[in-house]
Amino acid sequence: MRVVFIGASSLAVKTAQLLIRRGHEVVIVERDKEVIDDLSGQLDCAFVHGDGSKPAILREVGPSQTDILYCLTGRDQSNIIASLVGRSLGFERVVTKIEDEAYEHICIELGLEDTIIPARTIGRYLADMAEGQDILELSAMIRYDARVVSVVVHEKDAVTVAELDLPATARAVCLYREEKLILPDGGTKLAKDDELILLTRRTEVNNLVERFRIPPPENDEGGSSPAGA
Template identity: 55%
Template sequence: MRTVFIGAGKVSIGTAKALIKKGHEVVIIETDKARIEELSEEMDCSFLQGDGSQPNILREVNPAQTDILYCLADSDQANVIASLVGRSLGFKRIVTSIGDPQFEGICRELGLEDTIIPSRTISRYLEDMVGGTENVDLSAVIKDEARFFTFTAGQEDAVPIKELKLPAEARAVCYYREGRFALADEEAKLLEDDEVVVLTHSKNMASLQERWLPKPEQEKSNDSVAIKDK
């Protein structure tokens, strides 16, 4: 698997080192030349100096051949912009990190489905520890061809859940209304802006994305690829 990281912060480096150890190909985009020189002494991966939110920089890491683009810079705005640029360039999957929860709704509206809020994840983990709850790793539950898909309900989706006409092997399992969790009873009527979570077979992901996610303009580029090695 080939992954690209924007930003050489602690999360990026920790994740990159783990992936490298497992034999995956890693590229790190970082603006600070001194930081790159420091990391190149200890990491067996490729580095590219530049602003990861710039199209000309992202083109250099070969979007078509990259499995995941991690946008983990220190700036929420930079991560959102990089994610949108990356999507327009054809990256297969993009993970967007945001520190300020007020950007979460914007990310949903923009169709950035893999948005993470590190502080929230840590807070929930610590809260569960106090309550004596064992945290379950989703990777231990979502196996084989099972996948989660989330979408924000529009006006046309303001119907009882059973009328969503989901494909076979797909079920709405829960939804969030104004941030509050509710199980997806088939008779429950969705409202506009509800965030719906669907458990589905992987074969349905393309049709679900086609129905509920924005359709970005794909830039066609035959530019040559030039990865700057360490």
């Protein structure tokens, strides 16, 4: 497996170390030459000096030859931009790290389905551990071709769950509204900005993400803007 990291953060370095030990190919893109010089003696991997949010730099690392692109810089905005550029260039899988939870809805709306918030994940794990629970057991329950998808509800989808017209292989598992958990049934009315969690098959993930993508803006006459306008 070939993995590219944007940013040589502590999280990126630790993950890279583990992957290298397991025999995987790793490339780290870092804009600070001093950081590269320091890490080159510690990590047996390739380095690219440059801004990982720039298309030219991402093309240089080879999107078609890369299995995962990790965007793990210290700036949420840079990670989001790098993720969008990476996806547009054809990276098979893009993982986006954010620290500010305010960006989570934006990432979901942009279709960045592999978004991680390290502090929240670790915090929940430690809190659950204190109560004798193990949230990592959940990962063992999502097996074979089952996938969980998180989408944001827009105005056009503010209907009941039954009226969503979901694929036969997709089910609404739960939704989050104003930091509250709701377990929906067919009659549950969705509201704009709800975060809806769907259980589906792997083959339906892209279709569902596209289905709930932000609607295109309308022109002054109220219709869709013409191509090339």
